[in-house]
Amino acid sequence: MLAAVGVPSIDELFSQIPEGLRLERPLDLPRGVSEQEILADLAALAHRDRAGDDLVCFAGSGAYDHFVPSVVWALAGRSELYTSYTPYQPELSQGVLQALFEFQSMVCELTALDVSNASLYDGATALVEAVNMARAGGRSRVLVSGGVDPRYVETLRTYGRGSGYVPEMLEIRGGRSAPGSEIDPDVAAVVIQHPNVFGILEDVTAFGAPARAAGAMLIQVFDPTSLGILAPPGDLGADIAVAEGQPFGNRLNYGGPYLGMLAAKMEHVRKMPGRIVGETVDVDGRTGYVLTLQAREQHIRREKATSNICTNQTLMALAATVHMAWLGPGGLAELGRQCAAKASYALRALTGPAGVEAAFPGQPFFKEFAVRLPKPATEVRDALIDRGFLAGVPAPWVDDRTLIVGVTERRTKEEIDALAAAMGEVLAS
Amino acid sequence: MSLGAPVRRQGPPGEGTVRDLARPGRAAWSFPDLDVEPSEIPEEHRRREPPGLPEVAERDLVRHYTRLSQMNYGVDTGIYPLGSCSMKYNPKLAEVAAAAPGFAGLHPLQPDRTAQGALEMLWRLEGALCEITGMARATLQPPAGASGELTGLLIMRAHHTELGNPRGTVLIPDSAHGTNPASTRLGGYRAVPVPSTSRGLVDVDKLAGLVNEDVAGLMLTNPNTLGLFEEDIARITAIVHDVGGLVYYDGANLNAIMGRSRPGDMGFDIVHINTHKTFATPHGGGGPGAGPVGVVEPLVPYLPVPRVERDPDGTFRMSEDAPRSIGRVHGFHGNFGVLVRAYAYVFFHGSDGLQEVSELAVLNANYLASAIVEDFPLAYPDSRPMHEFVATAARLERDAGVRAMDVAKRVIDLGFHPSTVYFPLVVEEAMMVEPTETESKETLDGFAAAMRQAAAEARSDPDLLHEAPVTTPVRRLDEARAARHLRLTWRDDRSGND
Numbered sequence: 001m002l003a004a005v006g007v008p009s010i011d012e013l014f015s016q017i018p019e020g021l022r023l024e025r026p027l028d029l030p031r032g033v034s035e036q037e038i039l040a041d042l043a044a045l046a047h048r049d050r051a052g053d054d055l056v057c058f059a060g061s062g063a064y065d066h067f068v069p070s071v072v073w074a075l076a077g078r079s080e081l082y083t084s085y086t087p088y089q090p091e092l093s094q095g096v097l098q099a100l101f102e103f104q105s106m107v108c109e110l111t112a113l114d115v116s117n118a119s120l121y122d123g124a125t126a127l128v129e130a131v132n133m134a135r136a137g138g139r140s141r142v143l144v145s146g147g148v149d150p151r152y153v154e155t156l157r158t159y160g161r162g163s164g165y166v167p168e169m170l171e172i173r174g175g176r177s178a179p180g181s182e183i184d185p186d187v188a189a190v191v192i193q194h195p196n197v198f199g200i201l202e203d204v205t206a207f208g209a210p211a212r213a214a215g216a217m218l219i220q221v222f223d224p225t226s227l228g229i230l231a232p233p234g235d236l237g238a239d240i241a242v243a244e245g246q247p248f249g250n251r252l253n254y255g256g257p258y259l260g261m262l263a264a265k266m267e268h269v270r271k272m273p274g275r276i277v278g279e280t281v282d283v284d285g286r287t288g289y290v291l292t293l294q295a296r297e298q299h300i301r302r303e304k305a306t307s308n309i310c311t312n313q314t315l316m317a318l319a320a321t322v323h324m325a326w327l328g329p330g331g332l333a334e335l336g337r338q339c340a341a342k343a344s345y346a347l348r349a350l351t352g353p354a355g356v357e358a359a360f361p362g363q364p365f366f367k368e369f370a371v372r373l374p375k376p377a378t379e380v381r382d383a384l385i386d387r388g389f390l391a392g393v394p395a396p397w398v399d400d401r402t403l404i405v406g407v408t409e410r411r412t413k414e415e416i417d418a419l420a421a422a423m424g425e426v427l428a429s
Numbered sequence: 430m431s432l433g434a435p436v437r438r439q440g441p442p443g444e445g446t447v448r449d450l451a452r453p454g455r456a457a458w459s460f461p462d463l464d465v466e467p468s469e470i471p472e473e474h475r476r477r478e479p480p481g482l483p484e485v486a487e488r489d490l491v492r493h494y495t496r497l498s499q500m501n502y503g504v505d506t507g508i509y510p511l512g513s514c515s516m517k518y519n520p521k522l523a524e525v526a527a528a529a530p531g532f533a534g535l536h537p538l539q540p541d542r543t544a545q546g547a548l549e550m551l552w553r554l555e556g557a558l559c560e561i562t563g564m565a566r567a568t569l570q571p572p573a574g575a576s577g578e579l580t581g582l583l584i585m586r587a588h589h590t591e592l593g594n595p596r597g598t599v600l601i602p603d604s605a606h607g608t609n610p611a612s613t614r615l616g617g618y619r620a621v622p623v624p625s626t627s628r629g630l631v632d633v634d635k636l637a638g639l640v641n642e643d644v645a646g647l648m649l650t651n652p653n654t655l656g657l658f659e660e661d662i663a664r665i666t667a668i669v670h671d672v673g674g675l676v677y678y679d680g681a682n683l684n685a686i687m688g689r690s691r692p693g694d695m696g697f698d699i700v701h702i703n704t705h706k707t708f709a710t711p712h713g714g715g716g717p718g719a720g721p722v723g724v725v726e727p728l729v730p731y732l733p734v735p736r737v738e739r740d741p742d743g744t745f746r747m748s749e750d751a752p753r754s755i756g757r758v759h760g761f762h763g764n765f766g767v768l769v770r771a772y773a774y775v776f777f778h779g780s781d782g783l784q785e786v787s788e789l790a791v792l793n794a795n796y797l798a799s800a801i802v803e804d805f806p807l808a809y810p811d812s813r814p815m816h817e818f819v820a821t822a823a824r825l826e827r828d829a830g831v832r833a834m835d836v837a838k839r840v841i842d843l844g845f846h847p848s849t850v851y852f853p854l855v856v857e858e859a860m861m862v863e864p865t866e867t868e869s870k871e872t873l874d875g876f877a878a879a880m881r882q883a884a885a886e887a888r889s890d891p892d893l894l895h896e897a898p899v900t901t902p903v904r905r906l907d908e909a910r911a912a913r914h915l916r917l918t919w920r921d922d923r924s925g926n927d
Binding site: 001002004005006007010013014016017018020022026027028029030031032033035038039041042043044045046047048049050051055057059061062063065067069071074075078079080081082083085086087088089090091093095096098099100101102104105106108109110112114115116118119121122123124125127132135149151152154155157158159161162163164195201226228229230231235243244251252253254255256257258267269274276277278279280281282283284286287288289290292293294295296298299301302303304305307308309310311312313314315316318322324325326327328329330331332333334335337338340341342343344345355357364370378381382385390393396408409412413414 | 504545548575608611695775
């Protein structure tokens with residue numbers, strides 16, 4: 001091969017690197033190893049973690065231990081899909097393209113909105129993109145309910161430094177967003193999360209009314225697992241709805257890869273970020289799928305693009321697509337009912353004699369709730385780890401006693417009762 | 430001639446969508462019986478109409494998505510020589526490693542003491558990436574290359590802001606990937622193009638004329654977007670540093686230089702890496718990726734939080750304690766599952782293996798370039814390509830009216846995924862080819878033969894190319910119609926809704 005290229009050595013191929021810039025030593029890394037050795041190394045690392053196989057997970061707060069049906073990765077793992085890339089040649093990519101069209105369709109069915117893109121990185125960055133969409137109209141300010149996950153707000157704050165805004169927080173009372181009051185005409189977007197960071201059901205319509213009156217966009221952060229039983233964002237008046245799509249088809253994976261969902265009303269389609277698949281026909285009239293509205297995207301519009309996103313989370317969207325189709329309308333409703341019922345049971349089981357109280361008594365919630373503990377929440381959580389439970393996620397931005405507990409359909413009555421008993425012991429000790 | 434691995438039309442047409450397979454009452458789902466009493470969702474919060482998800486049996490799902498997979502081409506199918514994408518073979522061992530319950534089942538908000546293995550993995554990977562790139566510390570949080578770019582630009586902004594003025598512009602070569610200018614705008618900067626010379630390299634004299642106190646930095650890939658090594662890189666970085674600017678390394682082409690040269694030694698201050706390119710994490714049909722960002726020592730305080738730190742006693746923790754940090758760029762810790770696969774790749778190959786990866790990547794690209802150069806001349810014949818090359822079909826276009834896209838479509842009929850076409854935008858009828866190190870000589874010969882055959886046919890029977898492909902599940906698709914009559918979900922009217 002060197003002869004065909006016309007060079008005497010491999011070194012010659014690197015001769016354009018100036019001498020002073022050549023690395024004249026091996027990289028300071030171990031030498032390569034066999035497959036057996038690298039797998040043993042990683043297995044040993046993984047073994048030091050305490051995860052789902054020996055900790056019963058009651059943690060939520062944006063990442064959830066839902067059941068992933070076997071069929072999901074049997075199909076999303078098909079290597080023709082798994083090892084392909086962005087469908088630049090649609091004739092060779094109809095599998096991925098059609099699956100993404102189905103993903104967009106199902107996201108719109110879920111949300112009762114008109115258009116969806118083909119995925120973003122995760123829920124937090126999807127919110128950033130939604131805010132950018134809203135600000136594209138020329139208005140600048142961004143109002144955010146205090147019920148939005150603080151990690152999402154931190155992410156907004158980071159990207160706001162580049163785009164030139166600071167998210168303005170709206171007060172919450174008793175764990176719920178206050179009904180909206182009149183807002184200024186320079187507000188681009190008002191953001192609410194429903195169910196909110198405490199799992200509480202918000203009155204999105206009342207909250208969003210002043211935004212609509214002032215011509216600002218209403219952005220709702222939603223939980224896709226709730227939409228078999230809860231009214232969808234489109235019915236609540238949301239212009240744009242975003243979500244963490246991880247609960248559909250994706251394991252916890254220490255926070256990623258997940259997928260951001262973003263759906264909107266049709267009038268906003270040309271401001272949407274990222275890839276969008278459209279149906280069309282080929283020269284013989286056969287139905288097929290292509291990336292469309294690419295004039296929004298960075299590879300065409302460069303600095304005028306709606307977003308810089310290129311690589312997205314297609315594989316995660318594919319897994320979510322299979323999971324959504326596995327659920328169907330009946331399964332999605334059952335999933336929501338089971339989460340809600342088990343969360344309700346867990347709140348009753350945990351509160352009572354040991355001094356654990358509901359943080360926001362009487363508020364309706366979905367699959368998460370906040371409790372106030374008689375001891376610091378991190379201390380209680382840590383003690384429960386030794387008893388085999390990941391009891392929840394402390395909420396230090398509220399106070400040091402608040403713990404947010406998440407309950408998915410995977411949890412059993414037995415596990416909930418055992419957590420309650422263990423918490424009683426920990427608090428008594 | 431070695432044949433490619435075609436994706437052929439098969440079975441009857443009209444697979445339809447998964448919704449077309451739906452029948453009322455059919456279902457795939459199952460859940461255990463509810464073991465607690467049902468709860469009541471308040472009336473005003475209830476969904477009135479069930480969502481229009483398909484009602485299908487598991488068997489329907491399996492056959493449908495298996496059929497879809499058969500209509501798709503992946504690296505596991507054959508060579509996928511998309512320039513600038515580094516579509517290399519993805520070792521299966523990485524999948525086994527990432528599926529371990531201690532990784533896949535780990536909640537991102539677990540206390541650090543229950544995630545020591547994951548944290549140590551991240552720590553070691555960060556160290557390896559810093560060694561490969563010559564940086565001091567890195568964040569593993571950005572979930573893709575473009576996200577890494579924006580992270581880097583926000584770090585640049587934080588640095589200049591602390592010095593009293595964020596500055597207003599960022600310089601970007603005219604050949605750069607579109608994410609660079611798009612990220613620049615989102616970082617709050619105006620992109621100013623830097624012209625290239627006739628050799629396809631940054632025009633250093635013009636660069637010297639463009640820099641001033643308003644320039645926050647320069648974004649550059651090296652090898653650059655044309656696959657050429659910027660020989661004057663030391664002068665380039667010095668020119669930018671002289672006005673107090675920072676130099677950003679877009680890691681899209683890191684695959685060319687591992688173990689041979691390091692961005693840090695060239696004078697770069699901020700580096701992003703595409704793990705899905707260089708470190709073989711599967712591209713997944715368009716993602717996930719991961720875009721770790723490394724920085725030189727003075728910029729470490731600005732890296733995103735949380736960061737993995739090691740305490741003197743050897744335990745690891747996620748630290749939020751960094752008051753000058755730009756903040757969080759992802760909801761949690763980035764695409765952890767992708768990073769496990771990158772770790773597996775880096776340490777499986779090791780110092781010797783990674784260097785060999787780059788050597789073979791450059792050899793393969795030069796071999797393939799020489800095999801098709803008669804028909805597809807290099808756009809910049811005076812510079813030797815590194816791991817990828819930009820050829821041009823301009824001559825075929827002039828002589829036979831056949832365009833780069835026609836060649837690409839004919840190559841599809843011959844059983845191969847074609848190269849990138851019409852990128853970089855600065856090259857007429859560009860065909861950007863990156864075979865990667867993982868392809869064999871036989872495969873390269875087969876691909877080259879297909880390219881040469883297409884060129885010969887362009888002259889003898891141009892319609893064969895204009896009409897290609899004819900073997901695939903669908904033929905050329907009407908993209909104008911797709912954009913004009915938007916049908917973006919199965920609910921949209923099929924007749925079009927201008």
